[in-house]
Amino acid sequence: MIIDIHFVGLVITSIMASAVPLILASCGELITERSGVLNLGVEGMMIIGAISGFALMTITGSLFIAVIGAMLGGVLISTIFAFLTQTLITNHVATGLALTIFGIGISAMIGKNFVGIPGKEFPILFESLKDTIPFLSPILFGHSIVFYFAFALPFFTNYFLKKTKIGLIVRAVGDSPDSASNQGINVKLVRYSCILYGGAMCGLAGGYLSMIYTPQWIENMTGGRGWIALALVVFSTWNPIKILIGAMIFGGLTIIQFHMQAMGVRIPVQFLTALPYIVTIVVLVIISRDSRKIRLSTPSSLGKSFYKDN
């Protein structure tokens, strides 16, 4: 069985495309979690982004509006979460779950009239260069702007967290909200912003699925990717660069499974699909064992409500 290098390039490209929604959602949730908020509603925000983007694309015909719309959809629904957990100080876990269940339901209701409509052609960049270099050109050229953005995002996020003042503030809020508050930082405002940003990225991830990846709308189309994105954040020990690698692994497992089937290799499909989840648990255990190590990586106040007397 000769594997030519160009074919490998095609496979890698498919894996990268599959990883895009995971990278976007995970990087968004990473910022949220770094500020100390555990938002389990990723799946709900993604699916709302998916229907918002697709609906706007179909109604207005403008892809630009649709992409913004996908992000706005995510922002809007995450506002509910932010208001509940930050102002009304509700339980993070329950609120996030409610967000997911509600999101899936409301998106299906809104989306009913959009099922079966073919998506618009999304512009791709550098199309003319697509077949120039073997192996490299399918990877580098011929993708949508969202694709390129997704692969740049981990680096931007990393830089933001490590080298910018706001990034430091976010981390301070996440690691020690009480002392941050005592230093005059408005913890609520920082967390609100991080939650909304996470919502925007998750919404964009959903929009990518419905407008570029498939492209069509069907209820529940995120298919559990939101939960995988949540796992990815922990899997990567809250490190954006590792999210990139993790997303490729998670996305890749499905793609590789199909390729192996097409090549006639018998593989247990369900086992391969379960592998990302099992690996995540293993990684979780490993990083949690060393309580010092986990203190270094997990935002200490993750999941705990912050209350301050006015």
Add this chain to the structure above:
Amino acid sequence: MEEKLIKFIKRDQPSQAMFFLTPVLAILLTLITGGLIFYILGFKPFEALKFFFIVPIADMYGLSELFLKATPLCLIAIGLSFCFKSNNWNIGAEGQLTFGAIVSGGVALLFYNQEGFYILPIVILAGAIGGMLYASIPAILKTYFNTNEILVSLMLVYVSKLILDYLVVGPWSNPEGFNFPETRQFSESARLPILFEGLRIHAGIFLALAAVVASWFIFDKTYLGFQMKVSGFSLKTAKYAGYKGKKMIILVFLISGACAGLAGVGEITGPIGQLHREVSPDYGFTAIIVAFLGRLHPVGIIFSSLIVAITYLGAETAQIFMQIPKYTGQVFQGMILFFLLASDYLLFFKIKFIGFKK
């Protein structure tokens, strides 16, 4: 100096009255918002609400379906109340349900062509054990490896569903079933007996009721229950007072796993009668809503399971008679939880009208 119109003042202790009123308030707000959503979508609000909440239970069969749906929700939520009260966030009840169904289904298949009164108890026990085994994973990982139970239990949900899928599509699929993804049908001895002719309520409801009574007794009357409630406030408090924290965590997870596993058995030995690729419409997740809505209290959970069960039935009925999309059920479930969580604010804060001062 202008002062705020409304001020929220923290109460000294949570309001007793609000404890019972807020779920009612949440339900009311949900109905109003639901009616609004129907109106916006172009349906007559009152008619839609009628088909959603009244028509499904208007006859005997409907009522029995309500109890049928509420049974697994109630059972799982009772188990979850043990975990949530003691600050253990078991999000993976759906996985424990599935694994309980797998283990008990496997045992039932062993007896597929046999009769005997002893078969059903073995199957039920197998389901409880299956659920407990599966719940022990996040429990052990939390107590001995310091791993966050939310993510572990959640990831395990998907693993269990994939295991079920693999078994039903593959080795356990009915050899005489042309490779269709379903197992053999269980023998009559492995089925939960129907209580009333013509209705689908089965003996599983007794399991749920037993769980309710047991949990009320434990929480209200035993030292163990007291320990669970206190350890929920803070792990430090629990440790300081000398309670065996780790054993407590494992115990509550086992209880919760057993309940979820039993719910799984109830589904497959009750209405389904075999194993399918899917055995539960996300009961494990919805039960979390039921637990919160019922304030983690056994009696409250009975009521909240009935209310949430109606949202399932109502979504179907509304679809049949008014072509309302079936996802309205989930919208209602999400809204109830949102409003409940939001109105919980009133538990801890008082609204005081101050008026304008210049």
Add this chain to the structure above:
Amino acid sequence: MHKILTRSLVSSLVFLFTLTVSAVAKDVKAAFVYIGPTGDHGWTYQHDVGRKAVEAAGYKTTYVEGVPESADAERVLRQLANSGHDIIFTTSFGYMNPTNKVAKEFPNVKFEHATGYKREHPNVSSYAARFYEGRAILGTIAGSMTKSNVIGYVASFPIPEVIRGINAFTLAAQKVNPNVKTKIVWAFTWYDPGKESEAAKALIDQGADIIAQHTDSTAIVQIAEKAGVYAFGQASDMDKFAPKAVLTSVENNWGPYYVDRVKAVANGTWSQKNTWHGIGDGMVVISDLDSAIPSDLKAKVKKLQADLASGKVHAFTGPIYGQKGDLMVAEGKTADDGMLAGMMTYVKGVEGDIPN
């Protein structure tokens, strides 16, 4: 005198009776239970098209979408039977047991179950379409038009219906092109646009220049369009989703059968049947052939269509050999319905193994 009186009495009674019956007949209500959304533009969409035909014929209809093949199906069926519906169509295999169970309790309601085989009570009928005849046509086109000699096939579950389709497709393709290879990928879903696109992409990356599918969404033809390869629509005419890629589609045409059965209930002539109709009866329809198909191939396809319809040609005519070289159907003979219904092995020329 008596005779004339009796005769006129009888005939006026008969006349009145017919009037009443036909007046009441239009009150027949039909219900349809769908496994997916009507907007899937595939399996469920076509059933709904059939339902609309029943409405156009003057009858009232109800439909319920997205009913899972689980314990909930029974409740939905019961509610429909309980609310004045005279005939209920359950459009997925997994409804077989609930259909039979509920049929027992409502002997006056007629139940029609698609693609199943259990008819445990006289008020239960089964119906299915000979999709494999359509596959034979697709195979002929694919075999002739492929340049890479690699055809991709996205399959759902290894059940007889799917395997039958793969076999019919491959046999027809090999007849026109002995060098053709069929690569099969099992998606283990009937409807999941994300998974289906990934499966199609993998096949395309591995050299397939024509993709066939036995899954329900339009995602695959859309991927084919993007990649510049050809594809076939499934269950419904998918041309508008991928105008360049779709060469033709195999359409399920349930309307005439549905109208027929509802009318039978109205006339009181309904009886238990097991219907398996193909191209000849109009249940399987081939959509317009794309302009990319050369005219001599078009003529060949049209002839094959006519021959299948008239019964002159059978999609499974011997000699047919299994993958291991065993003789499945002897020379000159055709596979009977029993063999077709239980087909669980590949024919020679299909690559790979059937899962489990």
